Amino acid sequence: MKPATPRRRLLLFLPVGTRRSRRIFVLAHYAVAAGLIAITTWALPTRWSFLLLLLIPVLSLFFSLPGKIRPDGSLRSTPGFFLLRPAARRGTTALHLTNDGNAAAAIHDRFDERDRARRDSAHFVAHSYLTLALIPFLVAVTVAYADRSLWLFPVAFTGASILFILAITLPQAILLWTELDPAPETSATPTSLAGAAQ
Amino acid sequence: MKTELRLFGRQIQVATKAGRRRLVALFYGAFAGLMLLSWFADATGHSASFWTAEFTILVSPLLGGYLSGWRTPFSAGLIKPFGGNELIRYSSTLSRNSILARIYPKPEDLQAIRNDERELNQRDRAHFLAWRVLSGLVMAAFLLDYLEGTKLHVLQSAGVSAHACQAAIFAILQIGYNLSLTLPAAIILWSEPDLDPDPADPALAGAAQ
Numbered sequence: 001m002k003p004a005t006p007r008r009r010l011l012l013f014l015p016v017g018t019r020r021s022r023r024i025f026v027l028a029h030y031a032v033a034a035g036l037i038a039i040t041t042w043a044l045p046t047r048w049s050f051l052l053l054l055l056i057p058v059l060s061l062f063f064s065l066p067g068k069i070r071p072d073g074s075l076r077s078t079p080g081f082f083l084l085r086p087a088a089r090r091g092t093t094a095l096h097l098t099n100d101g102n103a104a105a106a107i108h109d110r111f112d113e114r115d116r117a118r119r120d121s122a123h124f125v126a127h128s129y130l131t132l133a134l135i136p137f138l139v140a141v142t143v144a145y146a147d148r149s150l151w152l153f154p155v156a157f158t159g160a161s162i163l164f165i166l167a168i169t170l171p172q173a174i175l176l177w178t179e180l181d182p183a184p185e186t187s188a189t190p191t192s193l194a195g196a197a198q
Numbered sequence: 199m200k201t202e203l204r205l206f207g208r209q210i211q212v213a214t215k216a217g218r219r220r221l222v223a224l225f226y227g228a229f230a231g232l233m234l235l236s237w238f239a240d241a242t243g244h245s246a247s248f249w250t251a252e253f254t255i256l257v258s259p260l261l262g263g264y265l266s267g268w269r270t271p272f273s274a275g276l277i278k279p280f281g282g283n284e285l286i287r288y289s290s291t292l293s294r295n296s297i298l299a300r301i302y303p304k305p306e307d308l309q310a311i312r313n314d315e316r317e318l319n320q321r322d323r324a325h326f327l328a329w330r331v332l333s334g335l336v337m338a339a340f341l342l343d344y345l346e347g348t349k350l351h352v353l354q355s356a357g358v359s360a361h362a363c364q365a366a367i368f369a370i371l372q373i374g375y376n377l378s379l380t381l382p383a384a385i386i387l388w389s390e391p392d393l394d395p396d397p398a399d400p401a402l403a404g405a406a407q
Contacts, residue, residue, distance in 0.1 A: 119326065120322030120323050123322065123329045124321060124322045126325075126329065127325045130332060137371065138375050156343070157343055160339055164336060171329065
């Protein structure tokens with residue numbers, strides 16, 4: 001019998017098995033994204049700053065890969081973000097996170113009722129935050145276009161970058177931030193339990 | 199969800215799915231018409247921004263959800279306030295004084311804003327669906343902004359002027375603003391099956407007699 005492959009609890013070489021480590025992961029992601037936005041805004045409108053800005057969607061897309069945390073603390077493959085579902089189905093990058101791409105695992109990976117409720121609830125919270133972020137951005141763009149204020153165009157551009165990152169990552173970040181630590185596993189296996197009963 | 203809409207003293211029955219879908223189509227049709235007219239009348243888009251804000255704040259309470267409440271005129275909404283349960287939670291933890299009493303609902307208002315478990319699931323599911331549209335709009339705005347902002351002249355070589363690109367970003371944001379506050383309620387109204395009319399309705403009670 002082939003031994004079961006241990007599930008990975010690492011993402012980008014960072015541990016995500018506990019709630020604390022997941023929160024550090026979320027904060028680290030947003031810190032890196034904020035740093036990139038700050039650098040590009042400062043360097044606007046040079047050509048290399050726009051090339052640097054390309055890193056933001058790449059980083060955010062990579063961050064949006066984990067969509068569900070299993071009861072044992074490992075990550076499942078299918079992301080919550082709709083654009084990446086085909087990629088996950090084809091077994092590309094996302095499947096490497098869980099390292100068990102067989103049929104049984106695929107059934108195990110399906111969303112159950114609790115997963116759906118948590119996913120939808122995270123989207124409700126994310127929607128509220130994105131709406132709040134959208135309103136000042138719309139005001140900034142309106143003012144910038146009204147009197148052609150040149151200093152506001154970088155602000156509007158930065159706002160677009162922030163909104164883009166939120167649009168891609170926020171539901172996943174809320175899930176990672178709020179998911180509780182898994183219950184402690186018992187070391188007893190069915191075989192050992194049967195032996196103990198005898 | 200309410201089964202009738204009270205508008206200027208008239209009662210409009212929206213217990214059927216078809217009736218609610220007509221209402222949603224009318225709402226977005228009016229918004230689209232207003233946007234088109236505004237953009238044709240003023241190519242800078244400022245009129246469209248003004249009318250988008252006005253339409254969203256003044257007309258969206260009819261659908262309910264975000265711009266809904268327990269006081270007139272916000273109590274007209276068909277969908278209960280999305281944050282109603284949070285309001286109840288906050289109000290129960292705060293001491294009552296004259297200012298808070300105006301902000302938070304009174305015990306007799308709770309029925310109008312409290313969401314049960316099914317309504318909460320509906321609300322969250324609608325936001326999950328609406329998120330796709332909203333995030334798609336935001337990403338489209340970012341992409342246009344990026345392509346317009348780069349000095350690589352990608353859009354210019356495709357025959358799109360910088361002004362047209364900025365106008366498109368502006369319009370996308372205006373649509374996004376409206377949809378962010380109305381789309382979840384519209385999704386619920388669109389997808390909810392036929393409801394039984396409210397038995398407490400005096401008109402129906404009279405008809406039954």
